[in-house]
Amino acid sequence: MSTMTPLDLHRNPHGRLVLRLEDGTEHEAVTPVRAFPIAAPDEGLSLVGSDGHELAWLPRLADLPAAQRALIDEELAAREFVPTITRIRSVSSFSTPSTWQVDTDRGAAQLVLKGEEDIRRLAGRTKLLIAASDGLHFHVPDSTALDRASRKLLERFL
Secondary structure: OOOOOOOEEEEOOOOOEEEEOOOOOEEEOOEEEEOOOOOOOOEEEEEEOOOOOEEEEEEEHHHOOHHHHHHHHHHHHHHOOOOEEEEEEEEOOOOOOEEEEEEEOOEEEEEEEOOHHHEEEEOOOOEEEEEOOOOOEEEEOOHHHOOHHHHHHHHOOO
16 A cells, blocks of 8 residues: 555546645536746646635645656646747737737747737746737746847837
């Protein structure tokens, strides 16, 4: 018999994440929620029960055993969708609202920027989060790594 760890995660036959706590209680349909999904994605994660209450707090994902980390990563990937902009092909106007044609790590996309305030700087001057009018967010991990034409288009809005 193996020793119970403080965090026992597995999937049930229906594919839902199940958390068994040290006291033996099991919670089905557990949802991992990052505290800081963009600024510090691997620091601070809450495991939330189906009732919306926190069941466990994980200070660092890297401290988890590989199998548990993989389960959490799979669940997060299914919930989080923040494409990374790799190139800005065109913008319809340098005033807002404007329609942007971009390439992302998930393919070509179009977004409508309502205002300059929808571009937020994160963790310094070069990391950006762009909120499109439809609620989808796009990430630019380092604006200086974009090609020259993309940087020039982006600078008109910063």
